[in-house]
Amino acid sequence: xxxxxxxxxxxxxxxxxxxxxxxxxxxxxxxxxxxxxxxxxxxxxxxxxxxxxxxxxxxxxxxxxxxxxxxxxxxxxxxxxxxxxxxxxxxxxxxxxxxxxxxxxxxxxxxxxxxxxxxxxxxxxxxxxxxxxxxxxxxxxxxxxxxxxxxxxxxxxxxxxxxxxxxxxxxxxxxxxxxxxxxxxxxxxxxxxxxxxxxxxxxxxxxxxxxxxxxxxxxxxxxxxxxxxxxxxxxxxxxxxxxxxxxxxxxxxxxxxxxxxxxxxxxxxxxxxxxxxxxxxxxxxxxxxxxxxxxxxxxxxxxxxxxxxxxxxxxxxxxxxxxxxxxxxxxxxxxxxxxxxxxxxxxxxxxxxxxxxxxxxxxxxxxxxxxxxxxxxxxxxxxxxxxxxxxxxxxxxxxxxxxxxxxxxxxxxxxxxxxxxxxxxxxxxxxxxxxxxxxxxxxxxxxxxxxxxxxxxxxxxxxxxxxxxxxxxxxxxxxxxxxxxxxxxxxxxxxxxxxxxxxxxxxxxxxxxxxxxxxxxxxxxxxxxx
Amino acid sequence: xxxxxxxxxxxxxxxxxxxxxxxxxxxxxxxxxxxxxxxxxxxxxxxxxxxxxxxxxxxxxxxxxxxxxxxxxxxxxxxxxxxxxxxxxxxxxxxxxxxxxxxxxxxxxxxxxxxxxxxxxxxxxxxxxxxxxxxxxxxxxxxxxxxxxxxxxxxxxxxxxxxxxxxxxxxxxxxxxxxxxxxxxxxxxxxxxxxxxxxxxxxxxxxxxxxxxxxxxxxxxxxxxxxxxxxxxxxxxxxxxxxxxxxxxxxxxxxxxxxxxxxxxxxxxxxxxxxxxxxxxxxxxxxxxxxxxxxxxxxxxxxxxxxxxxxxxxxxxxxxxxxxxxxxxxxxxxxxxxxxxxxxxxxxxxxxxxxxxxxxx
Numbered sequence: 001x002x003x004x005x006x007x008x009x010x011x012x013x014x015x016x017x018x019x020x021x022x023x024x025x026x027x028x029x030x031x032x033x034x035x036x037x038x039x040x041x042x043x044x045x046x047x048x049x050x051x052x053x054x055x056x057x058x059x060x061x062x063x064x065x066x067x068x069x070x071x072x073x074x075x076x077x078x079x080x081x082x083x084x085x086x087x088x089x090x091x092x093x094x095x096x097x098x099x100x101x102x103x104x105x106x107x108x109x110x111x112x113x114x115x116x117x118x119x120x121x122x123x124x125x126x127x128x129x130x131x132x133x134x135x136x137x138x139x140x141x142x143x144x145x146x147x148x149x150x151x152x153x154x155x156x157x158x159x160x161x162x163x164x165x166x167x168x169x170x171x172x173x174x175x176x177x178x179x180x181x182x183x184x185x186x187x188x189x190x191x192x193x194x195x196x197x198x199x200x201x202x203x204x205x206x207x208x209x210x211x212x213x214x215x216x217x218x219x220x221x222x223x224x225x226x227x228x229x230x231x232x233x234x235x236x237x238x239x240x241x242x243x244x245x246x247x248x249x250x251x252x253x254x255x256x257x258x259x260x261x262x263x264x265x266x267x268x269x270x271x272x273x274x275x276x277x278x279x280x281x282x283x284x285x286x287x288x289x290x291x292x293x294x295x296x297x298x299x300x301x302x303x304x305x306x307x308x309x310x311x312x313x314x315x316x317x318x319x320x321x322x323x324x325x326x327x328x329x330x331x332x333x334x335x336x337x338x339x340x341x342x343x344x345x346x347x348x349x350x351x352x353x354x355x356x357x358x359x360x361x362x363x364x365x366x367x368x369x370x371x372x373x374x375x376x377x378x379x380x381x382x383x384x385x386x387x388x389x390x391x392x393x394x395x396x397x398x399x400x401x402x403x404x405x406x407x408x409x410x411x412x413x414x415x416x417x418x419x420x421x422x423x424x425x426x427x428x429x430x431x432x433x434x435x436x437x438x439x440x441x442x443x444x445x446x447x448x449x450x451x452x453x454x455x456x457x458x459x460x461x462x463x464x465x466x467x468x469x470x471x472x473x474x475x476x477x478x479x480x481x482x483x484x485x486x487x488x489x490x491x492x493x494x495x496x497x498x499x500x501x502x503x504x505x506x507x508x509x510x511x512x513x514x515x516x517x518x519x520x521x522x523x524x525x526x527x528x529x530x
Numbered sequence: 531x532x533x534x535x536x537x538x539x540x541x542x543x544x545x546x547x548x549x550x551x552x553x554x555x556x557x558x559x560x561x562x563x564x565x566x567x568x569x570x571x572x573x574x575x576x577x578x579x580x581x582x583x584x585x586x587x588x589x590x591x592x593x594x595x596x597x598x599x600x601x602x603x604x605x606x607x608x609x610x611x612x613x614x615x616x617x618x619x620x621x622x623x624x625x626x627x628x629x630x631x632x633x634x635x636x637x638x639x640x641x642x643x644x645x646x647x648x649x650x651x652x653x654x655x656x657x658x659x660x661x662x663x664x665x666x667x668x669x670x671x672x673x674x675x676x677x678x679x680x681x682x683x684x685x686x687x688x689x690x691x692x693x694x695x696x697x698x699x700x701x702x703x704x705x706x707x708x709x710x711x712x713x714x715x716x717x718x719x720x721x722x723x724x725x726x727x728x729x730x731x732x733x734x735x736x737x738x739x740x741x742x743x744x745x746x747x748x749x750x751x752x753x754x755x756x757x758x759x760x761x762x763x764x765x766x767x768x769x770x771x772x773x774x775x776x777x778x779x780x781x782x783x784x785x786x787x788x789x790x791x792x793x794x795x796x797x798x799x800x801x802x803x804x805x806x807x808x809x810x811x812x813x814x815x816x817x818x819x820x821x822x823x824x825x826x827x828x829x830x831x832x833x834x835x836x837x838x839x840x841x842x843x844x845x846x847x848x849x850x851x852x853x854x855x856x857x858x859x860x861x862x863x864x865x866x867x868x869x870x871x872x873x874x875x876x877x878x879x880x881x882x883x884x885x886x887x888x889x890x891x
Contacts, residue, residue, distance in 0.1 A: 349771075354768070360767065364763075368767055371756075371757050371761040371765075374757070385753055396750060398748065
């Protein structure tokens, strides 16, 4: 009888021999993915994607955040199982059930945010991943490390401890770890995001050397310059779908930008002109720090008027999150001013912002926007629970809370088993409608919406955009942050583009092309485009 | 290839939770039987003795109820603190401080008050002192990021040493030479139910607290505590101040522990001495630690913790009886209590997951 479970000891295979040069011909397709589809909670992360990589090439995988690049590669690395599609490695159909299977097939992945133990030496770090010796694994792996570092010019002292190393060196360790395990197909997930310019140069020259030796390298990025500089071929993904695969020599920065941000023809909302009123929000020379104390928002100034939607476009991680948090009182402003309806609000508490009429649709809906373990009607009063009619001096008024819930559920079309169901049971679109229902009720001056339609189905997207436009008609000011350029262009009156914490330009939505926005998103200031 | 996978349940059904809890207790008792059997005892007989020692008859019930009082007060306080993720491990210290303060008021208050006013003042002072003692940690947690567990835990030792200093030093009863204070004036000693040690005024306070906490669910404050405990990020966005919530729940839980301390002094011991917090040879640990188990067993709910306090008090009393009658070591009883709790907590975790067979493609 066949044992249906995988028993680790039986499944153990001999250590892969590390060959200096992969035993494949340059140009041979070593990995092939066909029709890969992956859904997360009904959200399409990959939609019938085809992808392949050849020995001796660097294949760039380009796309915005959430385009499905990392998901696709996590499937190849065995972290996720595809819902549909097949994978062929060296022309053989394979079922990659775990990273262990992937490693045995010679696939290695360097994650964007890899984890290392600061107190381990380089040798120990690598041995942990690749050696099966129980005692002193570090000492035995040193020889191998020295050989590989010589061969690829990846110079790292095996005796150094991780905490002593720079980000670039740590990444080298990670690459060596993968090489020591015998990987011939290398996946690098946004490897330059933590590197200095010099570190990037060095990484690129090492990658080129490895390519010549016959390694297949997949390079995930959203930076156009890097694609043009390092890759031989490029595949562009957009919203989980493959847009194109082509030799990099046939691509230009402009064409890549267009494919990456693409054009959405599915549905359009009708935006009627609205007469703009007084200035609601004014931001002056704002500087805000990120989580690690780095400057995340630099010298940002803009203003929004009544009945106006200001869209903030930009690749994810360009400082949008920090900016929004500073404008809702959740993050400290280091320099600059925030003025709301002529009132100084710099570094006011979240409560003050709420009381001043600022509503917030957070990016992390479940983590910030709702209390998943509490029920729908209680979630609907999160902002207003302390005022009548929902509460008196001490007690909550549950009949008013229930009435409010019933009214909101029907008006905003929230689909829930009942007002007493836990909010965590709702689908993404309904959670978003719940948040919108709560945030847009009552007196509202400014609505800050972060990625409000991200990951939602078409119907929800439409209804949520419609709700935002209704706020605009009601003379509300709206700050819309989105990575979806279609959404930004369709919804906004004016568009500000952020890149690395700075604003590249603020332009009227009617007077700018998506190409131009794409260029600003990748670091070209508006002044240089004209 | 098939693999076993552990998957999180979306919502555990209440029936499932109840079933698992029941099963957990049965499993613990079975494992406990094994333990008893290896020591040459008849498990069934021991369990029956334990049960009747705790709940069989008037005097057994009265003793169980006496033990329930401090566990109930402290357990309720901890339940609300844990609900707000304020990890208060300092109830023994807070209880001790409450006992010290209550005694101080009884012995040294300079003005003559009518007896009921004195008693009320003792309880108020005990609440304030226990609450204030606990608030130190909440304050430092907010200002300098002091870890709540470490802070509250270490303050237990401070309170304990203070107690020792007082009963060996300035407050020691003159001319006796034993480490305790002079007896409290009879007028402030709490009345008990006839023929028992049940100091019912404290019990009434405890029941009032339970009722208040049941009502708390429908108040603004209760809502804030729940939102904060379930999702601090959402709470901060909604403008709920973490400082306010932490201070408040710590003052409440420390204050209730303080009340329990006053109750023990005025209702049971009638003097301040070592062991007023329930620690001593006969019991696992002080009420303050046992109440942590009460709060968790009661799933951090007001009613649940009240029932858990009664249940655990019963096991403690029944265990005491078994020790006396059957001559089994008390350690055996605490071991069985431990088994019950481990399997209940383990079961609670299991009820949130299910095991599925994952058929590979």
